Amino acid sequence: MNVSEFKKNGHMIIDWIANYFENIEKYPVKSKSSPGEVISKLPARAPEKAEKFEKIFGDFEKIIMPGITHWQSPSFFAYFPANNSFASILGELLASALGAQCMSWATSPAAAELEEAVMKQLAKIIGLPESFCGVIEDTASTSTLCAALSAREKYSDYAINSEGFGPENKFTAYCSGQAHSSIEKAVKIAGIGKNRLRLIGCDKNYAMIPSEFESAVKKDIKAGYRPVFAVAAIGTTGSTAIDPLREIGKICKKYKIWLHVDAAYAGSALVLPEMRYMIDGIEYADSFVFNPHKWLFTNFDCSAYFVRDKGALIKTFEILPEYLKTSEKSAVNNYRDWGIQLGRRFRSLKLWFVLRSFGVSGLRRIIKKHIELAQYFAEMLAAEKGFEIMAPHPLSVVCFRYKPHKNLSREKTDAFNADLLEKLNSSGKLYLSHTRLCGDFVIRMAIGQTGTEKKHVKSALNMIINTAKNMSK
């Protein structure tokens, strides 16, 4: 493809994307593709000769598009959102064209300095303490792993990095039973072991009970363990429960435990000053993660990881072989030492475009609207006979179920709701997901797509109510 073909094809794709967003509601939200359907249409071998872009793009439309689940649909209510925006798409486009590999300051000074500036701006927008330093990681899984590794290293005096685990490193970690699976994954990867991750009990709101946390810590210390890592969830994945950060923080301080705050989804809501009660006690945190690629209009991937002590982070990851040495005379940030990967994309560009293109007031307006839509959804559903709201909904996710008859057994109620979910999703009109709360199967309605308006929520409401009632007839 030469430059003039690129121009032609590029313009075509820009128009295609515009058209896609204008018509996104016509696609089934969840792909109706069956396992094996897409791959059966793809050849076993790449072509020997170059193919024309028209042909490739034609196959993209014919073969790939029917297998796409439309995460940007305004009726995508599954999981957590991974929303995007036109500003973000254009930022990513420029970054991929420049193709700068941003491992070191020298390999692209503007990328390093824009990242520093944008992360400072972002910290201010969400009300983090001035002392926090930020870096862009790919996902919250990675950010949380960075936190677990920093905890492991800090409390082994960086000896595990050099010597490996010794018999004295009997570490334990803590989170609530509602916290995200990435914490278990991080604890496994870090070599602590998932059986040394204590799942602390929750109150009726699915938030961690601090006294049970402290009891677990005490018990472990008595048994010869060294508690090193705790995660407070601000917005759990199941029901967006908010762990009591200040109380957890005091316990962490008392026992010298690294406190990581996982606000992967809910962090975006901190743009609203009235939501900052969620991070009351943030001064106790050692690290904090939230994903602008979830609910802040920045296309995946972009995870904002903040630490109180960047020295501990860098000391955990720093490596300087000869071939990476550069010659700056003054201090610069080499972000390769702030995480796992050496190579890094120029991710700050899209985030900068988003912050400026929406403005802080614009971010606040849409996030506020999403939260209000969730409250409206919960209120309307609660008023319908048979529907139960299963957890508090301080943010934009509502957990509910339908109980056709008061005395239906748990098993049958679960099965009914699993069927209801399957029926709703297979309609293609909307996409919801599920979790279990206290063992009960519940449906999650997660509002947060950039284009979601009241009409989409109303239409989802109607469909949920009608489908449930028809099924129970």
Added chain:
Amino acid sequence: MNVSEFKKNGHMIIDWIANYFENIEKYPVKSKSSPGEVISKLPARAPEKAEKFEKIFGDFEKIIMPGITHWQSPSFFAYFPANNSFASILGELLASALGAQCMSWATSPAAAELEEAVMKQLAKIIGLPESFCGVIEDTASTSTLCAALSAREKYSDYAINSEGFGPENKFTAYCSGQAHSSIEKAVKIAGIGKNRLRLIGCDKNYAMIPSEFESAVKKDIKAGYRPVFAVAAIGTTGSTAIDPLREIGKICKKYKIWLHVDAAYAGSALVLPEMRYMIDGIEYADSFVFNPHKWLFTNFDCSAYFVRDKGALIKTFEILPEYLKTSEKSAVNNYRDWGIQLGRRFRSLKLWFVLRSFGVSGLRRIIKKHIELAQYFAEMLAAEKGFEIMAPHPLSVVCFRYKPHKNLSREKTDAFNADLLEKLNSSGKLYLSHTRLCGDFVIRMAIGQTGTEKKHVKSALNMIINTAKNMSK
């Protein structure tokens, strides 16, 4: 930004990118920006009100562009390439617009199945055994970490994941002293410890000496260690040395050691059948990584990670909380369990566009040209008095230095070449990097940008020769 503004701005950016590539040689390859120069022009706070895209883009051009190092310049000869192509940029653009989060098959069936198909095609193109399964990771750092963790888990019978390291897990790892720093990083993160990574001696070609590897393994076993992980480098970062895979593989088989092959850069050269001698013995490998985002025209990030036993990989990373359960009745690939991150971009799309847009013959032609250009460069430079070629150059990287006088001390020769490098790079006309080989400071000329032609190499040659000779006058 509404849809019509997106169209307008999108077309503008496509034209800007076309123009950028047409004029890329006019920019200084290495940014002339000083530390702090970019950030001093950026405000401390994000704007309260939305800003017009014209204004944002204007700042991108004024503030950001002067701080960009132009990795896509045909005169970028530093590090390893991280090249891209128009097909790849358009694939990334579509993927970022669709914004599909590809953690599970169900969250985008086409993304999962295209990844499976493209990785099979890629394995064929580079001559990997049919039995290897592939997955796209972000970087070779991550792929190598996945390998180290799989080794740790396989040889602890998956006990470290669950119980953490025990006193019985006295593991050791192996690579040559020339292998990449990401191996040390992986061994640290995995909790093995860098002092248990044995750096094996190299021969005069900077390739690992297998007998020294076996001696180290025997010594460790005698000392009560359990060797679990070895890395053979196919194309070291310093000088693109090729470790003898078959001999290393036999030793790994004998002692039951996980053998990981790091071909991050050189793997792309395997599209040429005549280069496959490099992976003679690949049947011994447990895992293999190469980065299409380095030398295969696919924009960063896209690391191709292949394993012989996908069961071991999945068993290392699998986690299935309730909220991630999906309802497919038949077997599908949920790639979230093939690596560290839960969230995943739709990376296979750009790779598919590249394979089809270039065709296998097109990939071969350009890779072959780059290798020939490197041989030409080495030959011409070797013919110049004072220049020394410092290592074999089987691929597209040439290590050299200039020795103004025969009897100049090592320190002065090193200092001269460091000055020479600084002078060349600060010209803005080209960008080279360095390493040390046997302690000597050497300059690396890495050829591999999509647009690099003979004229760029000739012009670099002239500049290197003239600058060195002028400096020594």
